[in-house]
Amino acid sequence: MSHAVDPCAKPGLIHPNDALPKLLEQVTPLSRTERLPINNALDHVLAEDITSSINLPPFDNSAMDGYAFRFNELSTQSAETNFTLVGTAFAGHPFDDDIPSGGCIRIMTGAQVPASLDTVQMQELTEANDNVISITAPKRTGVNVRKQGEEASIGQVILTKGTKIGAAELGVLATLGVAEVTVYSKVKVAFFSTGDELQPVGTELKAGQIYDSNRYSIQGLLTKSQVEWIDLGIIEDNPESIKQAFIEASSQADLVLTSGGVSVGDADYVKQVLNEVGEITFWRLAMKPGKPFAMGKLGDAIFCGLPGNPVASMVTFYQLVQPIINKMKNLPHSDPLKxxxxxxxxxxxxxxxxxxxxxxxxxxxxxxxxxxxxxxxxxxxxxxxxxxxxxxxxxxxxxxxxxxxxxxxxxxxxxxx
Structure with missing residues (x-):
């Protein structure tokens, strides 16, 4: 739903719901890829479909500890049937001998079910007297047997291009025997603060000065976003310094973030310099906190100018910058949980x-x-x-x-x- 003409909005202010689609229209997902071993692939995004080269499970196996037998050999006259125990199957150590009529085997969870047997009864519903095993009849054939290929079959696409690799995906890749994957390279983000009043932590403040907190908050947000970040520090409030910082940042990064310098003050030079070295879309958002926000291009890099106020900087990151990063990472857009x-x-x-x-x-x-x-x-x-x-x-x-x-x-x- 569009909010651009909302009568409650102040003149010249854009509703953030209208701003976000316009922001995302200017963003192209990254195409750089690299090949990584799966133990280095956590939090990366797949740049290829992962197709199974094996069946999952690769063989019929037992879902629990118990006894494997032929379902059609159960007695129709009583609730229990006596079978003769002829051997044991362990996970990784199948039972390969012939199994005569009326025979059963002890079987452990994950062990291969012999081809001649079709059903497993859990240990709790059996009684053992030497080699005679009394089995309470299950309701159907195939109970407690994980069938070959029931989870996935050879040639099936298991993980699709654009999937973010988390802990579960690492396990799936390992289950498939996949040792390396092609992923999109991490987004590179350069950031700096502007403002002559800002001082680095650990120094003594003079009259009118404050410590630069925004860079540390932004660094934390970028780290949680699983990007590669480049901290360019505090840039003094003059056009030439800001221009050089923009040139350096855009030569290294896919996304450039600044904190401060995007309002209408006399010493807010970010917009002025961007008009010289790049392209800028400048918005005043119907958003509190976070009214001043700028976006544009610096060469091949995207630029986002966040407000200088610390909370406004974080709010605009959550609401506007994070979706931009997600699109650059080749992740589908999704609204945050509400x-x-x-x-x-x-x-x-x-x-x-x-x-x-x-x-x-x-x-x-x-x-x-x-x-x-x-x-x-x-x-x-x-x-x-x-x-x-x-x-x-x-x-x-x-x-x-x-x-x-x-x-x-x-x-x-x-x-x-």
Whole structure:
């Protein structure tokens, strides 16, 4: 649904729901690939389909410890049938001898079921008296037997191109006997902060100066995004320094991020320099926090200019930059998980911008989801992000919200665990 003409939006402000598709239209997924052993492939994205060269399972095998026998040799006169034990099959050590009529074998979980047998009864439903095994009849043939190829067959595509490789996928690849895979190379992201007031941590602050926190937050977000990042530090607020930083960043990276310098102040030179060395799409978003946001091109690299306020920088990363990175990584776009929760206290606000308030999501004694804000919501109050485990989404036309009303919440990773 388009929100571009929402009457609550301030003139010149674009709804973030309209901005995101426009951002993604400018992004081309990376085509660089590399061949990696599977033990180095975690969190990469497959650049090829993985086809099975074997059947899974590769042979009929037992789903549990018990006894294997022929189903058609069960007695029709009683609930139990006596079989003669003739041997044992272990996982990796099949029983290869002939099995006479009325014979059975002891079989362990994962062991191959001999071709002449078709059913396994669990150990708990049997009784052993020397070599005589009394088996309670199962309801059907083939019980507790994993059939050859029931999970996958030779030639079947098991993992498709574009699949992100997690722990389960590593196990699947190993199960198939795949030692190496072709994956897309990691996205390279260069980033720096701008602002003469910013100082590196570990130095003494002078009047009017603050420590640069945004680069550390951005570094953490990029690390969690499984990209290769390049930290170019703090760049002073003058056009030539910013120009050289852009040239250096774009020569090394697929994506360039800046923090600060994209508002309308006299010393905000990012937009000016971008117009000289690249192309820029500049938006003022109907979004709180995070109104000033810039995107463009620097040579072959994508550029995103985040707001200088620490919370606004993180919010715009979550809502706008992360989807860009995912598309560059060849991952399909998916909306973040959102859940409904009951607000524990009133929120006072004026309509006009989509708001992402920092919240604390919990379960009450009835198991229902409840959410409260972290308190003051200033865009410079980074401690609110540290306390929060979710965003509370507030619609552009929403006014005051009363305690007990249901709100939409976007949990951070692990918030519901």
């Amino acid at each position: 859940v409904n929760a009951k607000l524990t206290h009133a929120i006072k606000r004026k309509p006009g911008r989509v708001e992402f308030q920092r919240g604390i999501l919990t379960r009450n004694h009835n198991g229902e989801l409840e959410v409260s804000t972290t308190g003051a919501q200033g865009s410079g109050m980074l401690t609110s992000m540290s306390v929060a485990n979710c965003f509370i989404h507030i619609a552009i036309d929403q006014g005051e919200i009363n305690a007990g009303e249901t709100v939409i919440v976007e949990p951070f990773s692990g918030a519901l665990s």
